[in-house]
Amino acid sequence: MISDLKDTYKTISAASEEVLFKEKNSKFFGYSFPVTSEIKVKEILDQLKKKHFSARHWCYAYQLGTEKTVFRANDDGEPNNSAGMPIYGQIQSFELTNVLVVVVRYFGGVKLGVGGLISAYKTTAQMALQEAQIIEKTVDVHFLVKFDYKNINKVMRIIREKNLTVVSQKMEMDCEIEICVRKKFKENVYGIFNDAFEIDIQLME
Known part of the structure; x- marks a missing residue:
């Protein structure tokens, strides 16, 4: 008997190209990566921090697993829930797992306010995932x-x-x-x- 158990999930096939979103002189660079472990997440974050060593914030969210999922959202110094959760919201919106989305911010001297930050991080995360090829795996x-x-x-x-x-x-x-x-x-x-x-x-x- 073949069960009707859901045994597929959506992820991305490869790291996306870098995207850039600008808002009031602040620059937001967005990236998405396929990941299957927290060790890999740390490696990627370390690489991005070296690449963007003069940035102010390296905010991210990831989700791992297929049947049991774990996720983390990190604001990295931005106001509470203004960066990590909007990024994670896009991972959920695209219905993805085994994925990491990072948004690197260079502060442009003008404060965006919490609403502005939420919008900027959400938009950049969405752009990064739109750049990626989404695939279905079993x-x-x-x-x-x-x-x-x-x-x-x-x-x-x-x-x-x-x-x-x-x-x-x-x-x-x-x-x-x-x-x-x-x-x-x-x-x-x-x-x-x-x-x-x-x-x-x-x-x-």
């Missing part, structure tokens, strides 16, 4: 299939028939194949291998 699970070499034809036939992706394989007397399966086919594929004689299948975490 939520996948990985299985490890173990079997004796004599059963290799049986295993390979199932992999071919079900059009499964082989991630890695070890072909010796004791064979192991790691396969990647769309989440909604998880139970179906597990059942086929589990019912097969002399074949062991385990879900990889």
